[in-house]
Amino acid sequence: MKILHIETSSKNCSVAISDVEELLCVCEEVSENYKQSESLHTFVEWALEGAEISLKDLDAVCLGMGPGSYTGLRIGSSAAKGFCYGLKIPLIAVNSLETMIEPFLSQNFDYIIPLLDARRMEVYTAVFDGISGNMITETEAKILDETSFQDFKDKKVMFVGDGSTKAKEILQLPDAEFSEMFYPSAKYLVKKAVGKFNNKEFEDVAYFEPFYLKEFQGVKKKKSE
Structure with a gap:
């Protein structure tokens, strides 16, 4: 049972690969600038290489579904759903806390x-x-x-x-x-993901949304005079 784990709800962009409950590889970086958009797919590639498997070997994708950074969650969710669609494998979601x-x-x-x-x-x-x-x-x-x-x-x-x-x-x-310096990490999704996989607690990939908890609040730019 090989699972790709993605956690992007905080400053920590984190990816892990597990086989049942054995952690095969983890790639992660904490950045004040929230580097999920830059780093996520590179980390997935590195994690797969480190685990010595390919995407076609995956049985599921597990996502840290939030709460947390609105943008980070959208990036992680889009990637996880894309992998699940393309590989025709189930999506598992775990509360990031x-x-x-x-x-x-x-x-x-x-x-x-x-x-x-x-x-x-x-x-x-x-x-x-x-x-x-x-x-x-x-x-x-x-x-x-x-x-x-x-x-x-x-x-x-x-x-x-x-x-x-x-x-x-x-x-x-x-x-x-x-x-204080502790963040959600993909390596700690493993146990919950295995339990949900065994119980077939899968998300509907088409309708799944991250656990935003709060609506996105942008900053309105001032009109130029």
Whole structure:
């Protein structure tokens, strides 16, 4: 069962190849300039070469479906759907926040809370059980303030993601830990993808849309006088 994994929801453009749950190759780069449009297809080519397989060997494509960067998600989704159409293989989608908790499971945290920067004081977030990894609260766009996450003030909590930087400055949670330079990664899609493949939890390629969570907000240019 060979799966191509694509994760483009954040500053990390990430591609991986797996065979069942064995990670064969991963190519990724974190860039402040969001290089998905420049790097994604090159990373796919490199990952296939590193795994020593070709596109025709793939059994499925797994996409980190968001939330996250609107443009990044569109690029990743378009590529994943194109591969699925062309190769006639199924599409699997996984919440990108779920790819951020795996390295921190079973480390004696009561809760793991991903925080993806959504500009200003807003983050994309959800709360996960620190042992089972089960999602406890639904994914949401949350504006941070001093009272955020106070329900967890007496618990051992790990906040992960680039949104943790601004959270660390204002949250009144003295026992919380923060892993700020951590992003969704294709290599952490593998386990979820295998489970969904075995259960035949596939997306309708024709109608699939990423989990944008918020509508795209462009900047209106001023009219020239």
